[in-house]
Amino acid sequence: xxxxxxAQTEISVVEKEDVTLxxxxxxxxxxxxxxxxxxxxxxxxxxxxxxxxxxxQNEISGRYSWNFQKSTSSFNFTITASQVVxxxxxxxxxxxxSGYSTxxxxxxxxxxxxx
Amino acid sequence: ETGVxxxxxxxxxxxxxxxxxxxxxxxxxxxxxxxxxxAKKPLELMFVYSLEERVxxxxxxxxxxxxxxxxxxxxxxxxxxxxxxxxxxxxxxxxDRRGGITEAxxxxxxxxTVV
Numbered sequence: 001x002x003x004x005x006x007a008q009t010e011i012s013v014v015e016k017e018d019v020t021l022x023x024x025x026x027x028x029x030x031x032x033x034x035x036x037x038x039x040x041x042x043x044x045x046x047x048x049x050x051x052x053x054x055x056x057q058n059e060i061s062g063r064y065s066w067n068f069q070k071s072t073s074s075f076n077f078t079i080t081a082s083q084v085v086x087x088x089x090x091x092x093x094x095x096x097x098s099g100y101s102t103x104x105x106x107x108x109x110x111x112x113x114x115x
Numbered sequence: 116e117t118g119v120x121x122x123x124x125x126x127x128x129x130x131x132x133x134x135x136x137x138x139x140x141x142x143x144x145x146x147x148x149x150x151x152x153x154a155k156k157p158l159e160l161m162f163v164y165s166l167e168e169r170v171x172x173x174x175x176x177x178x179x180x181x182x183x184x185x186x187x188x189x190x191x192x193x194x195x196x197x198x199x200x201x202x203x204x205x206x207x208x209x210x211d212r213r214g215g216i217t218e219a220x221x222x223x224x225x226x227x228t229v230v
Binding site: 033043046047103104 | 209218
């Protein structure tokens with residue numbers, strides 16, 4: 001069975017602060033994929049990143065960065081210099097390498113960025 | 116035109132009604148999915164269609180009946196629902212293949228209320 005744990009239910013920061021969203025996963029698969037999605041109030045899930053379990057390189061995209069540590073089964077997401085527009089619910093998800101994306105989601109972390 | 120379009124955006128139905136949710140993807144993908152997002156619960160995968168064939172049904176009650184007439188369209192037929200079925204129903208699509216998976220793109224969802 002697969003499981004994703006996002007222990008932080010809600011985080012509040014002030015604009016320009018850095019914030020890290022934690023994600024811990026469990027799987028027995030040797031090959032799997034990890035994802036982060038953003039859900040703004042409008043409801044749709046916006047894709048942020050996909051990571052293959054074989055690729056442990058950290059990634060940076062603008063103000064966003066991801067730290068994948070296979071040894072601790074974690075895939076944490078950091079937003080640098082947060083902005084009000086970053087306010088949303090962020091989901092970490094896990095999928096086996098089954099040929100199609102069957103995502104197991106964490107419960108999500110609500111990020112509130114105030115001016 | 117967004118990549119994945121869901122209609123209607125909001126639906127209120129009685130427990131004896133029959134209604135259908137529609138999803139259309141304009142991304143040329145070969146896999147489509149239904150997810151359910153209830154309050155205080157993680158997003159749950161309901162159904163997966165790959166190449167128009169249902170490949171996964173995650174113990175979903177028979178009052179939910181999916182239909183995938185072609186690779187661009189996915190329906191969720193609803194019949195005799197219960198109030199606890201009230202949720203946001205999200206459709207997604209992806210281009211999946213053996214040897215790896217890609218990210219899923221989501222629609223904005225249908226907010227269903229069962230009265």
